[in-house]
Amino acid sequence: MAAAQDQDSNVVLHGVTKRFDEFVAVDDLSLELARGEFFTLLGPSGCGKTTTLRMIAGFERPSEGEIRIEGEDVATLPPHKRPTNTVFQSYALFPHLSVEANVAFGLKRKKVAKDEIAERVATELRRVGLAADANRRPSQLSGGMQQRVALARALVNLPKVLLLDEPLGALDLKLRKGLQVELKRIQREVGITFVYVTHDQEEALTMSDRIAVMNRGRVEQVDVPEEIYARPTTTFVAGFIGVSNLMPATVSGPGKVKLDSGLEVAASTGALAAGEGCAAVVRPEKLRIGLSGETEAAGDGLPRVEGVVESSVYLGTATQIVVNLGGDVRMTVLVPNADEAERQRLPGGGAKVVLSWEPDHMHVVTESVGGDSADPEPALSTNQEG
Template sequence: MLRIDGVTRRFGDVTALDAVSLEIEQGEFFALLGPSGCGKTTLLRIVAGFETPDAGSVTLDGDDLLAKPPNRRPISLMFQSYALFPHMTVAKNVAYGLERERLPRQEVKQRVEEVLETVGLTAHASRRPAQLSGGQRQRVALARSIVKRPRLLLLDEPLSALDKKVRADMQLELKRLQHEVGITFVVVTHDQEEAMSLADRIAVFDSGRVRQVDRPVELYERPRSPFVADFVGANNLFPGTVGGPADGDSGSAVLESDAFGPLPGTPPAELAAGARALLAVRPESVELVREEAAGSLRGSVLDVSFFGGVSHISVELPGRTKPVLVAVQGAGQVAAGAKVGVRWNARDAVIMAADE
């Protein structure tokens, strides 16, 4: 539905976007994820019509989007600040875009009522934004965006102004609404959990380039670059070189680590033996065992942090500057200072090229 091909945007000496190419399908919930300043909002503004790229093309259903002014594009943009009119009621805020199009009054009324019911704000139609909670204001902004029935809805950090509890509720609400109204959503966020919980697919940005596009599970379990492995969720990273099969198993490989010798992982793709590489293993894939257990790396517990349903245990290994993070269900059964071992299965660790 939306094709972005080789889009580049420079601001003086700074390259905000460097030959970015993406394809977004009809009805998809697509996330642009990355740290501040990586170019994701610039790309959103180009699609919306507020920025013009220095090179590349953007098409929607095969039509050149860049040739159309912002007000002629079948796109709605929901701003991070919501940008509601404080002197208007909820119903008037939602109706504003339709009234500007000079649609019949009865049609405007009907569409506003329908969308307010969809977002659960029918009872608040006569209130003003100042009389609403943060979550309710977010719903008004969303209602105002979808009432015009755009082909594409762009959301710029839509949940950043909400507290953690409301944000979690609104993530579910956004996903429900997207399925209900059938509009393609493209959301910009720096929050990994938000992107993972909302999106059908995620594009990870870094320094103006797309590092990986994948579904949330694949992105989390099989990162293809050190940046993605480090940025998306917590990861334990071990540098080294590519070795041969682990214990004679052709389905696995080893990383000859700089400090700990051979470490098991999944076979690297198109990496020659001896090439510099990085092994990444998630905290929940690391097993905490007795110090003398076979195949384990020996260390001592540095800290135990309890987060309700899960505990994070930091294990200090001689020769490693950063502790290994282990995630276990419930309360941790070890104390700081305890001597332990850590190990993992080869299938749960990913070996990738060290340099991108």
């Protein structure tokens, strides 16, 4: 039987490392997933998220460490002996079999009784809305329908863990949004643990119960979406989730950091020692912007930095202003377009401005190992779609 601590843990990875020759794809990874949890591995391509998923599925063997599912060590079991099923990135539907035969494939191998197979397959096809397409071939279906078949083919086996490798990656944006909601609904309905791999931070924030942000084979932070977004702990997480709004700083004492601009502010410094380099994050929508002269007169006592407006872009629901604080430090400010007259007064390019924020909205993050060279593109998508 499983150890006491495993009672609520469905999947446990302990000290898992995967090396391909010299390359370390996954480095000393430890995770504990609760039963019925929607858990997302989020990170840029090459961060080791898919390798981690493949190790849970059994397609790769960890070089070190152990993987337990429901308390049982599965690290040496081949995929077909594991209580897991996978929804592959490109669906990997069997082209020579009908939709129905695809979904029945796993149950047939498990030698489930014929009547039961027919019943479970029918139920599952109804769940994903494909009851009418049972006799069609995968090639006759649209991408979204193929995705549903892949999901049904995995779910019908009632795995202890369902592994999803960027299942919506090949679909267009509108379809993806619809399927995100549907996937989440199905997950709640069946109560199976989902391990979801994606590089799309928005998808991760929308669907997950918890997110593990991965970078260079390591987990940078594991937390609920709200915390990952509001309180990132490393420069990488701060940069990968949302817009990278980082101000380089140094810990100047317990509970105090000094920004490179000279400003010293109180902040939770955690385990950081005085003199250590770090960065201060303020999310774009939490920053206030004002022309240099005006805000000083306000005397609100908020921490502030000065800069020059580099660009101002109209995004529909909001205006995105990029402010250069000097020394290659750029901060993005997002101002909601609530009032047209107010929007007209926003500072334009070249204007000298002051940025200020509530002390609560600033967080100190540690420098990520190997830098925070996350691809900036996915980080921008949230705001542009708003």
